[in-house]
Amino acid sequence: MESAPAAYTFIQPLPNGYPWSTRGASTTNPYKDPPDTGVTRYYTFDIERGTASPDGYQKDVLFVNGQFPGPAIEANWGDWIQVTANNKISGPEEGTALHWHGLLQTATPWYDGVPSVQQCPIAPGQSFTYRFKADLYGTSWYHSHYSAQYAGGLMGPMIIHGPSNAAYDIDLGPVFITDWYHKEYFEIVKEVESTNQTLWLQYSDNNLINGKMNFDCSTVTDGTPCHDNAGLSKFVFTPGKTHRLRLINAGAAGLQHFSIDNHIMTVIANDYVPIVPYNATTVTLGIGQRTDILVTANGSSTGAYWMRSNIDTICALPKQPNALAVIYYNHANTSAVPNTTAWPYTDDGRCANDDLSLTTPFFPITPAPVPAFTQELVIDEAVNATGHLDWRINYQPFRGNYNYPLLLLAQEKNTSYPMDPEWNVYNFGSNGTVRLVVNNNSTISHPMHLHGHNMYILHQGPGFWDGVSITNPSNPQRRDVQMLSPSSHIVIQYDADNPGVWPFHCHIAWHLSLGLYMNIIEQPAQITEMQIPEVVPQTCINWDKYSNTNVVDQIDSGL
Numbered sequence: 001m002e003s004a005p006a007a008y009t010f011i012q013p014l015p016n017g018y019p020w021s022t023r024g025a026s027t028t029n030p031y032k033d034p035p036d037t038g039v040t041r042y043y044t045f046d047i048e049r050g051t052a053s054p055d056g057y058q059k060d061v062l063f064v065n066g067q068f069p070g071p072a073i074e075a076n077w078g079d080w081i082q083v084t085a086n087n088k089i090s091g092p093e094e095g096t097a098l099h100w101h102g103l104l105q106t107a108t109p110w111y112d113g114v115p116s117v118q119q120c121p122i123a124p125g126q127s128f129t130y131r132f133k134a135d136l137y138g139t140s141w142y143h144s145h146y147s148a149q150y151a152g153g154l155m156g157p158m159i160i161h162g163p164s165n166a167a168y169d170i171d172l173g174p175v176f177i178t179d180w181y182h183k184e185y186f187e188i189v190k191e192v193e194s195t196n197q198t199l200w201l202q203y204s205d206n207n208l209i210n211g212k213m214n215f216d217c218s219t220v221t222d223g224t225p226c227h228d229n230a231g232l233s234k235f236v237f238t239p240g241k242t243h244r245l246r247l248i249n250a251g252a253a254g255l256q257h258f259s260i261d262n263h264i265m266t267v268i269a270n271d272y273v274p275i276v277p278y279n280a281t282t283v284t285l286g287i288g289q290r291t292d293i294l295v296t297a298n299g300s301s302t303g304a305y306w307m308r309s310n311i312d313t314i315c316a317l318p319k320q321p322n323a324l325a326v327i328y329y330n331h332a333n334t335s336a337v338p339n340t341t342a343w344p345y346t347d348d349g350r351c352a353n354d355d356l357s358l359t360t361p362f363f364p365i366t367p368a369p370v371p372a373f374t375q376e377l378v379i380d381e382a383v384n385a386t387g388h389l390d391w392r393i394n395y396q397p398f399r400g401n402y403n404y405p406l407l408l409l410a411q412e413k414n415t416s417y418p419m420d421p422e423w424n425v426y427n428f429g430s431n432g433t434v435r436l437v438v439n440n441n442s443t444i445s446h447p448m449h450l451h452g453h454n455m456y457i458l459h460q461g462p463g464f465w466d467g468v469s470i471t472n473p474s475n476p477q478r479r480d481v482q483m484l485s486p487s488s489h490i491v492i493q494y495d496a497d498n499p500g501v502w503p504f505h506c507h508i509a510w511h512l513s514l515g516l517y518m519n520i521i522e523q524p525a526q527i528t529e530m531q532i533p534e535v536v537p538q539t540c541i542n543w544d545k546y547s548n549t550n551v552v553d554q555i556d557s558g559l
Contacts, residue, residue: 018163019076020137025165025274025362031104031454031495034135035078043073043081047096047154048088055206055215056230057182061153062089062144069176069211069250070142070156077137077162084129087122093550095121095402095543099145100132100158101288102272102480104452108132109500110407110536112451114145116400116558117501117519118407119536120543121146128539136272136454137162139174139246139290145559148509151252152185159246165274165362166266168294169241175325176211177247177285177309179204179254179318182224185509192510193555195387202510204254207311207323209233215320233325234334235307237297244268245293249285252509254311254318255351255445255483258283258291260327261305261340265293267354271479273454274362281343284312284353286447288481288507301331304338315351315445351445353483356457356471364475367456367493372431379484379506379516380441390515391506397515398424398505400558403544406519407501408537410527427521428496434520435493436504437465438484446484446511448492452502452522454478455492465489481507499523499530505559513556 016022020035045064052061052068064070075081087096099113111130115121122128137160143150157174181188182205191199206213210233217226237243249256259265259282266277269292283291299305304326311321328334353359381391390397399422406425409415417423428434435458440446457477458470462485470476470491484490505517521527546552 020078020162023163025163029363029365030136037076037078039076040080040082041075043083044086045070045083046086046088049091053227053230054208054211055180055213056217056227057205057215057220058225059182060184062149063153064156068153070154072156072174073142073158075134075160077134077160079134080131081134082129082131084127085122086127087124089124093124094146094149095123095552096144096146096149096154097121098130098142100130100142102136102140103132104135104498105132105500106135106498109452109498110532112500114451114503114559115405116402117405117503119405120540121402122539123542123546126542129535134160136160138269138272138274139248139292140272141248141250143250147556147558148185148189148252148513151181151188151509155250157248166268166277166294167242168244170238171244172235174246174248175209177249177251177256177258177323178208179251179311179316180206180208181252188510189513189556192514193388200389201317203317203319204252204311206320207254207309207318209307209309209323209325213323235325235327237327237329239297239299239301239329242294242296245295247283247285247291247293249287249289251287253287254316256285256309256311257345258285258309259343259345260295260307261338261342262299263295263305265295268292268294270359270477271454271481273478276360276362278358280354282345286353286481286483286507288447288449297329299329301329302333303329304332304336305340306338306342308342312347312351314347314349350485351483352460352485356460356477359477360472361475361478365478366474367476368433369473371433371435371493373428374435374437375426376437376439378439378441379446391511392515393424393518396421396424398422398517398557399515402552402554402558403540403547405540406521407527408532408540410501410521410524411530411532413528415521415524424518425521426518427524430523430525432496433493434496435491437489437491439464439489440484440487443486445486446506446508446516447481448484448490448504449481449507450492450494450502450504452498452500453494454480455482455494457482457490458493459491460485460488462488465491496522499526512559515557517557517559
């Protein structure tokens with residue numbers, strides 16, 4: 001039985017000692033044998049606008065229950081999670097929808113939370129209840145998938161407790177890392193969607209850890225209220241104990257490099273996949289990626305150390321890239337400022353995750369050596385005939401139709417859309433395994449995210465794939481977001497055993513707004529047999545009623 005932390009504040013043990021019974025990180029295939037605890041965790045989210053100053057600069061923020069970041073969702077592997085989302089957004093009104101990043105949504109694809117794909121938006125003044133199983137375990141987050149709302153604050157951590165692949169003593173919870181823009185998210189969308197090319201590159205203003213960071217208010221010239229020394233997040237280490245930290249890059253565009261001065265980190269999981277532990281002084285996270293680390297507190301009981309997360313200045317566009325938080329040992333003076341020095345780090349400009357040879361899943365799974373179907377994809381950018389910038393997959397930008405969710409159409413056996421190429425739909429039929437060879441024909445990196453699956457990451461490298469090379473073919477890295485470097489390729493594969501309509505897209509908010517997205521229809525014959533709850537098409541009845549009497553200002557892809 002895998003080791004587990006000494007104490008749980010949330011988990012309620014079952015007769016075998018754990019809610020997941022005897023299932024272990026090295027002994028249980030999480031995709032074939034997830035537990036069912038019979039427990040439901042209930043949440044109610046009120047989503048509305050408000051004013052906040054996370055770094056001292058005052059701006060409008062989208063809150064969940066009055067909080068930024070939003071409240072944490074916490075459950076055990078095998079629990080059910082039920083979230084009622086109340087759309088109270090006003091001034092102006094907007095639709096919304098919530099995505100539960102990384103969960104497979106097995107048998108509940110209609111609750112994946114992408115408007116125009118699995119549901120219509122939650123109309124202003126309306127509510128929608130999501131109910132889904134915690135079918136994987138580890139660290140993740142939830143966020144709005146409506147336009148770029150999450151860049152305005154509509155997001156929060158999601159922790160699913162499960163078996164551990166390495167011993168530790170204390171779980172310090174999420175380390176929520178976000179680049180931060182003082183400009184309103186919809187204003188940024190308007191600018192990147194404009195024909196003014198000088199506005200296409202958007203620079204973040206700051207970098208936050210758990211929603212906090214200081215800002216130099218002397219640089220503010222527009223009269224916006226701003227106060228210096230807004231404050232940093234603080235963490236407490238207990239000497240001699242091993243601590244688990246759950247790193248989450250929930251930003252809009254910034255590739256992050258995370259480190260803790262004078263402390264070695266042990267990487268134990270990427271996304272929802274436990275891996276064979278390895279040591280590192282720096283951890284790189286693209287947008288949407290998560291990494292769980294263990295850190296042993298081997299410093300002085302009165303010590304204070306900097307926690308750092310730096311936005312990559314080659315691979316992103318930060319004005320101020322450096323986020324700080326403070327780690328105090330349990331007998332430290334908590335008003336003291338650390339004087340520690342960062343680990344040396346050389347940026348190679350590849351905008352890449354750690355080498356695939358380092359990231360071996362703890363539970364081994366061998367993918368099919370010859371997939372049933374292979375699809376080549378080319379990612380590029382182009383200025384269209386009207387002078388607007390498009391990000392494209394196979395030369396087609398995506399634009400969703402909020403009133404016609406693809407899953408509901410597919411359930412009615414409508415899976416071909418020749419009059420709507422902008423929906424960018426790929427129907428791979430009944431093929432049981434699909435390989436995507438993704439070529440980046442641009443000089444910009446992209447964190448590529450697949451819904452409904454953990455992808456096998458078969459290969460990454462510069463230029464085009466040679467058609468042969470696979471890293472660790474018997475047990476390749478699995479995760480739901482993988483960095484695609486500039487002028488490079490990734491080769492991914494997944495088992496098509498989860499019927500639904502699943503997005504595959506870049507997780508940079510502005511690239512997604514500009515169309516870097518495609519839909520995958522998986523096992524369409526099985527979709528037609530689904531019993532989709534009536535509350536899902538009800539979102540469309542409500543949205544139709546709203547959009548028939550209100551102008552929906554959809555100026556981007558919609559997602």
